[in-house]
Amino acid sequence: AAVNLLGALITVTGGVTVLVVRFKEGAWLLFFVLPLLMWVMHVIHKHYAEISEGITQAEFKKRYRPSKSLDDAPFVVMLAGLTRSSLKLLNYANSLTHNVKALCVADDEDAANELRQCWQDWEIDIELVVINAPFREILLPLHEYVEQEEKKLRPHETLTVLLSKIIDRRWYAFALHNQTSYFIQRELSQHRNVATILLPFLHK
Numbered sequence: 710a711a712v713n714l715l716g717a718l719i720t721v722t723g724g725v726t727v728l729v730v731r732f733k734e735g736a737w738l739l740f741f742v743l744p745l746l747m748w749v750m751h752v753i754h755k756h757y758a759e760i761s762e763g764i765t766q767a768e769f770k771k772r773y774r775p776s777k778s779l780d781d782a783p784f785v786v787m788l789a790g791l792t793r794s795s796l797k798l799l800n801y802a803n804s805l806t807h808n809v810k811a812l813c814v815a816d817d818e819d820a821a822n823e824l825r826q827c828w829q830d831w832e833i834d835i836e837l838v839v840i841n842a843p844f845r846e847i848l849l850p851l852h853e854y855v856e857q858e859e860k861k862l863r864p865h866e867t868l869t870v871l872l873s874k875i876i877d878r879r880w881y882a883f884a885l886h887n888q889t890s891y892f893i894q895r896e897l898s899q900h901r902n903v904a905t906i907l908l909p910f911l912h913k
Contacts, residue, residue, distance in 0.1 A: 766831050772796055775834055776803035783858065784809045786835075786871045787893070790820065791827055794873040794910040799835060801908055802871055812854065813839045814847045848896055859902050867904050870897055874907040 773796060784802040788795035788811055802809045811828075815821035821839050828837045840850045858868050872890045894905045 766827075769796060769831060772800070773833070774800045774803055776807040776809065778803070778805060778807050780806045781808040782806045782866070782869065783862065784869045784871060785855075785858065786811045788813055788873075789815075790824055791831075794875065797910055798871045798873055798908055799833075802869075803835075810836045810838055813837070814842045814851055815839055816842045816845045816847070847893075851893070852896070855897065855900055855903060859900060862902055867902055868900075870903060870905045872905065872907050874909050 769791065782805065784806050786795070786798045786802050786809060788798060790813075799809070799811065811833075813821060813824055815824075818841065821841070825837065825839060838854070840854060842850050855868070855870070862868060870893075872893060874890055890907055894907060897903050897905045
């Protein structure tokens with residue numbers, strides 16, 4: 710937070726300086742551009758907050774469906790937290806197999822610890838694997854984990870990785886969502902025995 714505040718102060722100082730010194734040369738445009746940029750960033754932040762809104766323990770327990778499947782095909786559900794979209798992923802995987810693991814590649818240690826605590830408190834009957842990814846470098850630890858899981862596969866068996874795909878009807882949503890999911894899907898296609906499924910989640 711301190712770094713963000715310092716960056717904001719430097720940006721404001723620089724903007725005011727340019728505005729005063731170069732006003733007659735066109736810097737007056739900042740009067741219109743800066744408020745517009747701030748409004749756009751506010752809308753984007755609000756949109757992401759709506760999408761990533763968590764789910765309550767009561768709602769999760771009401772809607773969560775433990776696996777009754779006799780199949781043991783290995784599934785890995787990738788998630789960042791306990792949300793309605795991750796609940797749909799878990800339920801879908803449970804409907805197909807009882808061999809499900811949840812994977813969180815975390816770049817925020819506090820958020821990862823919070824997820825672990827919720828997982829334990831809510832008594833979710835799926836193994837949670839949390840991998841630390843400092844500096845938001847998720848590909849290397851993800852590839853390493855998938856390679857480890859591949860080695861456990863039996864002959865002719867496939868590891869299925871589930872990811873959420875946000876469906877939003879608003880015109881600007883296509884530019885804000887699913888880029889990471891598409892990127893991970895493309896990266897995991899390098900693994901011979903891995904299938905990646907993007908499960909749609911309709912955001913209303």
